[in-house]
Amino acid sequence: TRSTRPQRLLKVVQKRATRGDPQSVISAVDHFCRHSEWAMNVGDEKGSILDSVVSELSPEKVLELGTYCGYSTVRIARLLPPGARLITLEFNADYAAIARQVIAWAGLEDKVQLVEGASEDWIPRMKEHYGIETFDFVFLDHWKDRYLPDTKLMEDCGLLRKGTVLLADNVICPGFPDYLEYVRNSLSYKSCYFKSHLKYTKAEDGLEKSVFLG
Numbered sequence: 758t759r760s761t762r763p764q765r766l767l768k769v770v771q772k773r774a775t776r777g778d779p780q781s782v783i784s785a786v787d788h789f790c791r792h793s794e795w796a797m798n799v800g801d802e803k804g805s806i807l808d809s810v811v812s813e814l815s816p817e818k819v820l821e822l823g824t825y826c827g828y829s830t831v832r833i834a835r836l837l838p839p840g841a842r843l844i845t846l847e848f849n850a851d852y853a854a855i856a857r858q859v860i861a862w863a864g865l866e867d868k869v870q871l872v873e874g875a876s877e878d879w880i881p882r883m884k885e886h887y888g889i890e891t892f893d894f895v896f897l898d899h900w901k902d903r904y905l906p907d908t909k910l911m912e913d914c915g916l917l918r919k920g921t922v923l924l925a926d927n928v929i930c931p932g933f934p935d936y937l938e939y940v941r942n943s944l945s946y947k948s949c950y951f952k953s954h955l956k957y958t959k960a961e962d963g964l965e966k967s968v969f970l971g
């Protein structure tokens with residue numbers, strides 16, 4: 758049977774990128790998406806906004822919701838200080854299998870814990886399973902109708918602290934109106950919009966950065 762798009766993306770990474778070199782993995786995926794097939798990763802333009810937010814924060818404890826093929830996982834993990842940890846949750850087993858190999862090819866497996874399963878099942882277990890008190894940075898890039906319930910769940914589980922930064926992909930496309938309304942109107946968040954484009958296209962998209970005020 759025909760290979761899947763994530764499988765073809767992994768092949769390109771293993772063919773074009775150098776083992777242990779995260780930047781070459783990023784470039785290989787960008788090349789694949791720009792010249793071969795569109796894929797739903799954050800892309801290079803929004804990716805550099807993600808890079809600047811992570812670099813500025815230098816977070817110790819990071820949560821990513823929605824791994825897909827591991828592109829943003831690699832973008833984030835390559836910028837983390839020594840000893841920092843990234844936990845990434847992926848519901849789709851096929852995506853998780855590919856992402857593990859992409860993360861390993863980048864040589865970042867020591868910084869990244871990929872957890873397969875539903876975010877609503879795993880968020881309540883972060884403390885007991887992974888010894889996490891609170892997260893410094895959360896990247897939301899999973900099912901758009903899960904952004905708001907999972908954010909409320911993180912609040913209820915005490916996983917956010919004063920100053921925790923939430924960065925959400927896809928403000929416009931596919932979009933998440935309920936989450937946007939919440940973080941922009943809640944007194945518990947200071948929110949701002951980084952305008953960009955849907956990866957490798959002219960369509961507008963953007964990232965919403967929201968700081969939890971406690």
Ligand SMILES: O=C(NCCO)c1cc(-c2ccc(F)cc2)cc(O)c1O
Nearest residue numbers: 797798799823825898899900927930931
């Ligand atoms: O569903 C998404 N993510 C969760 C599953 O991994 C997702 C979708 C799209 C997208 C798709 C189809 C289209 F026409 C436009 C955008 C883009 C993204 O950045 C995304 O994260």
Ligand SMILES: [Mg+2]
Nearest residue numbers: 799898926927
């Ligand atoms: Mg996205």
